[in-house]
Amino acid sequence: AQTVTQSQPEMSVQEAETVTLSCTYDTSESDYYLFWYKQPPSRQMILVIRQEAYKQQNATENRFSVNFQKAAKSFSLKISDSQLGDAAMYFCAYRSRNTGNQFYFGTGTSLTVIP
C-alpha cells in the first residue's frame, strides 16, 4: 500500500512571510495524483492544490505552489504572503490513477500564522 509521510507535525510562519510544508510518499506506480488539503477549525476539508504525476510542471494556485520531485517522491507545498486565514491543518494526499478510488493521507501539519 502507498504511504504518505508528513514529517512536520507543527509549523509556524509570520504573516506575509513564506512557509514550506513537506510531504514524501512511497509508491511503485508511475501515474498518480497528489493533493494538498486544508482543514480549518471548522473541520471542512478544502482542496488547496492538485498535481498530476505525469506533468513535469509544478502546479500553482495563487499564493500556493508545489515543488514536485517525482524521482525523490517529494511533494512540498509553498505558501507565499501568508495570511491569518491560512492557519489550519494541512494534509498531503495520494490517489492512484489506476485504481482511482482510495486516497492515502498523511498525518497532517498544523500551521500557525503569527500576526
Place this chain on the structure above:
Amino acid sequence: NAGVTQTPKFQVLKTGQSMTLQCAQDMNHEYMSWYRQDPGMGLRLIHYSVGAGITDQGEVPNGYNVSRSTTEDFPLRLLSAAPSQTSVYFCASSYSVPSGRVFFGEGSRLTVL
C-alpha cells in the same frame, strides 16, 4: 447545490449502542467513501462504493457496515459501538475519474462512552 451532506454533526453513544451516520450527495457522483480522522493519524478509509449496489472495504472496516442502494446515499452503520470508534467521520464523493475533485462533508464527531 448542497454538495455532500452528513448528519448528525455530533453524537454521543454508550458502548454497545447502534447508530447510522447519514451521507447524501446531489452531484450524481459514482464514488462515495467514509473516512475516520483520529489525532496524529490523518484520514483513514473505512468503506467505499463505486456505484449503487457496490461496496468494498478500506483500511479500517471492522465494526462498520455500509450499503449503497441509491447513487445519492451512502450510510455508515455502527452495529455495536465501542470506545475505539470515538472519532471524527468524513463522507466524501467524487466522479470515478481519479483526478476528479473530491468533495467532503463537514464531518461528524462521534463519542462513544
